[in-house]
Amino acid sequence: MVGQAVLRGRPVNYFAQPNRQTQTGRKKTAAQSVEMIGLVVLLTSAVACTLGVIWFGLPGSSLRNAGLKALETVGAAAMFFGANLAAGMVVIAALHALTGWFVSLYILGDVSLLGLSLLQGMVFAWWSSGARD
Numbered sequence: 001m002v003g004q005a006v007l008r009g010r011p012v013n014y015f016a017q018p019n020r021q022t023q024t025g026r027k028k029t030a031a032q033s034v035e036m037i038g039l040v041v042l043l044t045s046a047v048a049c050t051l052g053v054i055w056f057g058l059p060g061s062s063l064r065n066a067g068l069k070a071l072e073t074v075g076a077a078a079m080f081f082g083a084n085l086a087a088g089m090v091v092i093a094a095l096h097a098l099t100g101w102f103v104s105l106y107i108l109g110d111v112s113l114l115g116l117s118l119l120q121g122m123v124f125a126w127w128s129s130g131a132r133d
Contacts, residue, residue, distance in 0.1 A: 069129065077121025084117050
């Protein structure tokens, strides 16, 4: 079996198993991880807002517009991600049909596609807002 060896007659995993218990021995849940990440993001956002107003003199009233711009950017990125996935599937299917080469659809699951889609969405959102001004 891949990832296992035998040591003193017992199978041993090569890969460390994730420690999913608290110090008291209770099982950790996925909700606890999400809550912790949410708490950290909330804390850093509050610090950034405070520093923005106090140190950089940014008006607190423009925070709403910045949030709306962020949502517009995320929406554009989601649209580009869907378009990139669809275009990738079409290209892979056409390549297979025309040449007989096999290319797995799993290649589209690479995290770089998500990052590049976010970049495309940011550029498009900034471009569209510059055209409206």
